[in-house]
Every structure is written in C-alpha cells, then in structure tokens.
Amino acid sequence: MFSDDAPRDDVRFRYTAALASELEQRWQDRWDELGTFHTANPSGALTDGAGRPADPDAATFYVMDMFPYPSGAGLHVGHPLGYIATDVVGRFRRMRGDNVLHALGYDAFGLPAEQYAVQTGQHPQVTTEANIANMRRQLRRLGLAHDPRRTFATTDAGYVRWTQWIFLQIFESWYDVDAVRPDGSAGRARPIAELVAQYEAGTRPVPDGGTWADLTDVERRRLVDRERLAYITEAPVNWCPGLGTVLANEEVTADGRSERGNFPVFQRSLSQWNMRITAYADRLADDLELIDWPAKVKAMQRNWIGRSDGANVVFDVIGGLEVEVFTTRPDTLFGATFLVVAPEHPLLDEVPAAWPDGTRSAWTGGFDTPIEAVAAYRAEAAAKTAVERQADAGRKTGVFSGHLATNPVNGLPVPVFTADYVLMGYGTGAIMAVPAEDERDWAFAAAFELPHVRTVQPPAGFDGGAWTGPGAMINSANDEISLNGLQVAESKPKIIDWLESKGLGTRTTTYRLRDWLFSRQRYWGEPFPIVYDENDLPIAIPDELLPVELPDVPDYSPRTYAADDAGSSPEPPLGRNADWVAITLDLGDGPKQYRRETNTMPNWAGSCWYYLRYLDPTDADHLVSPELESYWLGPQHNPEAGTAGGVDLYVGGVEHAVLHLLYARFWHKVLFDLGHVSSLEPFHKLFNQGYIQAFAYVRADNGAYVEAATVTERPDAPGEFVALVDGAEVPVLQEYGKMGKSLKNVVTPDDMYDAYGADTFRVYEMSMGPLDQSRPWDTRAVVGSQRFLQRLWRNTVDEATGELVVVDDDPEPATLRVLAHSIADVRIEMEAMRLNTAIAKLIVLNNHLTSLDRVPRAALEPLVLMTAPVAPHIAEELWQRLGHAGSLAFEPFPVADAAYLVEDTVTCVLQVQGKVRSRIEVSPSIDGDVLRELALADAGVQRALDGREVRTVIVRAPKLVNVVPA
RNA sequence: GCCCCCGUAGCCCAAUUGGCAGAGGCAACCGGCUUAAACCCGGUCCAGUGCGGGUUCAAACCCCGUCGGGGGCACCA
Secondary structure, three states, rough: OOOOOOOOOOOOOOOHHHHHHHHHHHHHHHHHHOOOOOOOOOOOOOOOOOOOOOOOOOEEEEEOOOOOOOOOOOOOOOOHHHHHHHHHHHHHHOOOOEEEOOOEOOHHHHHHHHHHHHHOOOOOOHHHHHHHHHHHHHHHHOOOOOOHOOOOOOOOOOHHHHHHHHHHHOOOOOEEEEEEEOOOOOEEEEEEEHHHHHHHOOOOOOOOOOOOOOHHHHHHHHHHHHHEEEEEEEEEEEEEEEOEEEEEEHHHHOOOOOOOOOEEOEEEEEEEEEEEEHHHHHHHHHHHOOOOOOOHHHHHHHHHOOOOEEEEEEEEOOOOOOEEEEEHHHHHHHOOOHHHHEEOHHHOOOOOOOOOOOOOHHHHOOOOOOHHHHHHHHHHHHHOOOHHHHHHHOOOOOOEEEEEEOOOOOOOOEEEEEEEOOOOOOOOOOEOOOOOHHHHHHHHHOOOOOOOOOOOOOOOOOOOOOOOOOOOOOEEEOOOOEOOOOEEEHHHHHHHHHHHOOOEEEEEEEOOOOOEEOOOOOOOEOOOEEEEEOOEEEEOHHHHHHHOOOOOOOOOOOOOOOOOOOOOOOOHHHHHHHHHHHHEEEEEEEEEEEOOOOOOOHHHHHHOOHHHHOOOOOOOOOOHHHHHHHHHHOOOOOOOOOOOOOEEEEEOHHOOOOOOOOOOOHHHHHHHHOOOOOOOOOEEEEEEEOOOOEEEEEEEEEEEEOOOHHHOOOOOOOOOOOEEOOOOEEEEEEEOOOHHHHHHHHOOOHHHHHHOOOOHHHHHHHHOOOOOOOOHHHHHHHHHHHHHHHHHHOOEEEOOOOOEOOOOOOHHHHHHHHHHHHHHHHHHHHHHHOOHHHHHHHHHHHHHHHOOOOOHHHHHHHHHHHHOOOOOOHHHHHHEEEEEEEOOOOOOOOOHHHHHHOOEEEEEEEEEOEEEEEEEEEOOOOHHHHHHHHHHEEEHHHHOOOOOEEEEEEEEOOOEEEEEEE
16 A cells, blocks of 8 residues: 555654655745746746846757647546656756756647537536646646746637737748748748739739739639638538538548547538648658657658659540549559549540440440449449448459540550549549559459550569569660660659650659648637638738637537438538627728638647747737747757757657647748748657556456456466455456546546655656656556655655754765766766666665765765756755755756776676686776786686687677687 | 567566676565564565577677567558
8 A cells, every 4th residue: 555654753754745745845836936947038028037037158958748638537647757757858957057948838729628518518618727727736736847937728819819820821821832942942931912913013924824904803812812821622521520520631540530539531522721731741751851750750741741753644545635644653654554543533524435346344344335334433432431442442443434545655555444442632543554563553454354564574483463673674665765674763764754855744743641621610729810701702800800719609519410421511610609700890991791710720720839939928929039939949049959940859649740740840831931930840859758558457257347446466376366346356357558537547646646745756657667668557666766765865864853864974985986877877868868767877876875874965965966857846855954045956967076987997707609707807997918818817718618729819808808719 | 461669587677789688666575673564674586588590709689580569551553
C-alpha cells in the first residue's frame, strides 16, 4: 500500500507525502508571488519577475508542448509525461543560462467539447471553462515552470480575433508560382490586390481569354475568388452523417471512416471552403530537410504529400478525341498495351455505339454495346462505398469502353478500358497500362486476356509476372528514338525530352496531397469572418469588426444522421439563428443587407499558430510583433536554430504527424510569404514522447473489467492474478493497453499527489524509461522514486529535529571523484534528453552520500542543484535550508571539476581470443607497447595460451588487450 | 502485401555505439533496527542479450534468415 503518512513524533521532519505536499504547494505559491518563471521578452511589458527585460547576452530556448485539449474526464497519469519532460528540459536550460520560454494554453474548440456539452446539457463555453479550470489545477500541482502570463485558450475572443485575421490574410492572397522568394526560388503567396492590379494593368492575361475591362464586376470577382488561397468550390467532399459534418482528407482513415468516432464517410459534391495547401506541396516536402524531426514523422509527411515525378502523355483516341495519362514510367511507353481511365473520366461520356473489331468476349462484361457496358460499370463503381472499394482492392474489375487509342511511340492501337483501380482524383484519372512492368496492370491484363510486351530485361531466372526493378531497356525503339540498352533511369529523361519535342507529352509532377477542406458544420468553432452579398460571393468582414463571435443558437448540437445515411446533407448549427445570419453592414457603399457564413473552422485552425501567440498573448495590435518573432523563432536565433528557425523543442504524440503538423507548417509558410514571420518553419526540433499504458484485468468467468487497483498477483503462481470483488477473490486475466475509464485502470495525478507528492511522481515518470518509448504504469514501483527523494532529504535534514546534517568539511577524494563523474554524466544525459539515465546518475551520487558518516556540503549542494529540474520543490526547500535565499531556478548548473575526472588507474581487461582471462590495474596513460608486454607476461594470459604461439595482439590502451593465438 | 521501430534478470530499463553483459529502480529473499510490523539501513538472488546462421581478434551492437510485439502505408499509376 501507500507509504505511511501519519505524523510521528520521532520523525516529525521525515519527507512523507504530507510534508512533500505542504512544501510543494508552498513553493508553487512562492513562484507565483515572485514571478519566478516570468519569461522576459527583449522589450515590452513582459519582463522577468524582477521587472527586467531579457538579458541580451542570453541564448533563447523556446520549449513547447503540443496544445492540450481540456477534456471533461480530467487527466490520468499518462497525460503529464510530456509536460514533465519539457519542464525538466526547460528548467535545465534555464540553469545553463538560457532565456527559456515555456507556457501552456488550451485548444478548446472542437467536437469533444461540443459532445460533452450536449451530454451534460450545458453550453460548450461553460463546460470548456470548467474543464480548463480543472486541468489548470491538476497541472499547477505538478509544479510546471510555465510563464503564467502567457496562457490562453483558443476560444478567447482575443485569440479568435487573430485566428480570423489569419484566415482573412489567406483569403486575401493568391499563389504566384513565378514570384521569387528571398532565397531565390520561385513561388510565393502575394496579396490578392496585386493580382487585381496586374489584371487591371493588363500585365497578366485574363484566363479564358477576354480582357479585364470587358468583364462585369461580378465576373471579375468570380475570377479573382478562384485564385484565392482560401476559396469556395463545389467538389466531392467527405461527408460524415454520423458526425454531421464534412471532413478533410487527413481526418478520414484509409478504409473510409472518420478518424474521430469511426463513422462511415461518403463522397458528396458540396460547396465548401478549401485552403490551397497544394500550392505549398513542394515546399512542405523540401523543407523537411531543414528541420530536426523524427525520420518517421518526416516519412509520414512525405508520404502524405506523395510527390511523384513523371510525365503526362497524350494518346489520340480514334474518332477525334484524346486522352492524357500520367505515368512515372514514361520509359516503358513502348510496353503500353492498353489504357485505363477512371469510371468518372469524361472520356466515357461518349463511347462508340458498337464493339470494334477485335473485341474479345472477356472485355465486354456480357453487354451488347459499349454504351450499356460502360453505363453499367459506372453505376456499379458509383454505388461502391470506400469500404467496399477497399475490400475489393487487388481484385480487378473493369470493362472495355469501345474506344481505341494510338500509342504515340509506335502507332499501335490500344484498347481503352475503364476500371476502378484508376482513381479520378489522382494524376489525370487515366493511365497507360504496362503489364510487363506494373503489378496492378499485370493483374488486370491477366484477368482480361490482354497482352504484355517487356521493355525492361528482367534478370536471368525471373519466372514471369511484372518486373518492376532496374534493368536494360528492350523492345523500345522507333524510327526516331531508341531506348534499347539504356538503364531505366537514363531512359526516363530521354523519352520525356523526345515526347516534349514532339508535343506528345510534358514532364509532370503530381501529388497525393489535396487541398484542405476547411468548413465544418458545427457550433463550437471559430466563425468565418465572411459575409455574402446578393451575388452569393464572399466578402471579408472588415478588420475592425473582428472577432466575429459565436451567436447564441437554440440548439448548438450538430445535426447528425444515421451513420450510413449517405443521402443526408450537412446543416450548420449557426444557420439556426436567423437574426445573426442576416447582418447589415456598410462596406463603403452604404448600409446593405448581407448573409453571414454559417460554417465554422475546423479545430486545427486554432492550433495552427498558437506557438506565435505565446510570444505575447497580450498584443492587441499584432498577430506577433516582428521583433519578438525574430528573437524567439527567427533563423539562427540561437546556435542550434538553423536556417529555418522555429520552436527549439516541440514535444507531443506522434498522432499529429500529418494533421496538425502539416497544417501548421502550411499556415506558417503563408505568413512567411506575406512577411509576418521570418522563420521558414514553425517547429525546429520535434520529439514524440511515448505513451504510458496500463494493465487492465477481466474476470476469467464473464470477461467483465474489474478495478485494476483491487488486483494482486498470486505469490504462489507468478503470472496469475486475482481481484477482490465484494470481499471474494476472483481469478482475472491480464490485458495491456490504454488507460481509460472503460478499462477500469485509471490512475490520476491527483492519486499520486496524495500518496507521494508531485516531485516523486515527476521523478518516477521520468525514470521509467526513455522518453520516446511507451511503457506500462506500475504504481507499486513509484516508491523507489520516493525513497530516492527521502534519502536526499535525510542527507540534508535530520528527520527528528529538522536540523541540517551537512558538514562544511572538505569531501574525501573518493567523494569528489563520484561527484565529478556524476556531474559530467548528468550533463551529458540531460542534454541528450535521456532523463531516465540522468536520474540513475543522481541516485548513484545520492547513494554514495548516504553511505558517508557525514555529508559534506560541497558534494550535497551540487546534487540538490542537479536534482532541481526533475524534482524542483524538494530541491528549492533543501536549497533554502542549506542557507540560500531565493529560488535556485537560476543557479548555474554544476560543472564537473576536471581534476577528479581522471582516474589514477584503470582496469585493463586481458583477453585471449576474445575471452576475458585476466585483469590488471594500469595507468590511464599507459603506452600501448608497454601494455602489450604486461599482457603477454600476465600469468592468466600465459595459462590461457597454454604454450601456443601468439599470432597477433590487439591493444586498445588503456582498457583492453586481446591476444590471438596462432 | 510493402516499409519502419523494438525484443537484455520475474518486471521497468542501462551498457562510453564493435571491446569486462549491469548503471538505476521495482519485486523476491536474508540480516540489522523494532515488543512487533511498517519505514529505514546493510546484503543476497537473478539474464549471456527472442531464435538460427555469417563477418570479426572480439557481436546485445554490423550482415542474412526467422519468430514475436508495436506503428505507418496500402490499387497513388
């Protein structure tokens, strides 16, 4: 059970949970009163606790946690893992002299808050505020060194104002692919007014012909609206009836369900807001090179962006039409034996009336005419849900369209099929099929009796099927060009050059990334700062009217439907307040009636820029002042920042690898293009912490979960467990997984504060293992961390009297050596964020001091300072009891005395054929040749050699010699 | 199906990146303290690194294969 907490007369000053709690809360109050963790900006009202601006000589260090979502359930012990880690790193950097910025705000819009509000019948604002208050309380008790002045919630009107302001910046911009960026490369966002100016001046041709002057005002606006980075378009979108809203591609799983709630998602053509993230696809992919992120997350982003280089190739279709295909293998064009277009492809809108000569029966699907066959297949494909399509992946279906096209490199006729393995949304929605070099095409060809022609020589012994590997080209020549004999990589540019010279194709890059669908049909989100006029065209609400606040509506719950009701339509809750929707504004031509946008923004919007707001959440005049942005985030803002700049350390779960992290990078780059930030990237170093998981237990008889806290392991049978249910022991089975109410295995920080105090909890979480690894929670093991702190306490304070027990004598050399090594090791481990091993080193030093009769101050004080980042309250208390005034938060982190790092002797291992046969003590600076002779003369070595000749001797002075016998 | 990460004492985890397999913690056991127990203090026990090959003077670490666990992608042309 938990440690004994009863006050005892003989040990009134023992470091118990009660004492820990008392001093922890006292120090938390003290930090607040003194403003200890008030981080100073270089200028402005945000100074340090003493009212000073930032020290110009200090390096900055900006550490940040992923935005917490204040759920109604409160925190369990898994949640604070990352917050503790960033706090430890931040406190360590502060002691190293850095100006550390660390704050925490709340991502408070979004579906869970809305659903929780619906459940409890309260307004989301009320539940959100209550949840934030509870989370603040739980986190404050943890002793996090956040700047309390820099917190905010995304729902605050002052924050919403700037979220909406950024939206309007994006709305009022277009992407000029030719504009030159500061680094010389091409393409950047520019104010839309500059596009209009170009049209007006005639320096940019009006698309679709005509002149600007000839267009009506409404035509001009439609033209310009099409170019905006935030734009409305009618297109197929992901409609999720179960959630009652449309979703971005990133929010839909591969099997066509909503990431949140796991409801089916249907394709519906709807008019919705989008963000032109695709304009940034190249930069989002390329700039990953500039930042220090886990390779896995970079791979996921690259994968999601899905850039592939190839060519578009035009095939003439007999009868006067043509079809353009995208291929990454233009080198295999001579092996293209048929074409496949997606069922939605416009080429199928007209098909021949009769099957052409040479049509095989396998191609027709049993229909008499192409018209019937194609219509039937298109209907079948349209009826398929994403889930069914997913289930059918690999099974090739399709039908001949009746069209014949001409292979541009050899003039041969190729049949055009339609099949749903070709997607309208990728490339051109049409492919050239090369069965010999593509596995999917091979499978289709096999199913439809289509021929193949090999154009890459497979290796000897290859026994059929598609060969997708490298090799020499064969069968690839016409009168003008020959690829034969070339390697695949050489052939690609050559054939593309030829195609381009003949006007048959163009070098092309395509992306999997789609534009970001940005509207949601929900109440609890940022309203769009947009109104519509009588032409139904969007108009920005003037800056002075921001923020647009959420109106009261009769019912703020989203209109949801049966999860499989594909025919239903979204209904924004904001539309339920007619008085709000209709608005009278004077936008320069007198008061007029407008209609408000009733969709809200996705909750990713608020998390796209919060790292900018921490720099000064009180700034009412700027999104972020350029001076602060460059000081904390700019390129080279500290020696580690690199050319991209950004937050120095960003810690959070890997689940945001493509959603939040991609969206935030996109917004940041838009803000960069528009001159609002100087950094190229928002987050320089990203670290994904692991998860704390927990055992859960189900009854062996009925499979019901039992309270994990009541379970014990059978002493007689390890691995078997029993739970105490109504006073009786029942056998249970162990499971492992998330911590959650339904699994009855939740342990909360509050439980830990009560039983051990916050410092013990912090030490335990940090010592469980490497930060990036997931691991099981084990409440019984927490006591080990408490013992460490208790020993540290006892090394300083007499438990009975509260008197200091340290002495001012000089420490023994042995103690100085342990001290020096501990300091050196702890610094290395802390800098590498290996907090578990850093704590182990602290324990070694502490245990050493425990073993002494008298603890010397000169050894104890550095230990207290080094313990401070991980267990700050007890460290502050001991520091004070040791006679220091004020907080240790800014005390320099100890530096090892190099004189005690060198050992007088080291143990040299003597091996014979790799096996340890002897050990000798030698000087650390011993000469290799001397050591060799010592080793060869060693009795243990001679015994192992047993008279054999020595072939060679490996000497790694001073630690190892390996003698290799002949 | 493809790709990535991880398998070390009963458990959580170290190992200066190829050089003595054990730093730290939990649990267990023994002893001290105690009227007794807990706390505390001291000590003990415990694996040859999932498995099979290979490279090397030397392999937990590198290579190949295989098994188990976790994650990502999945008809993207």
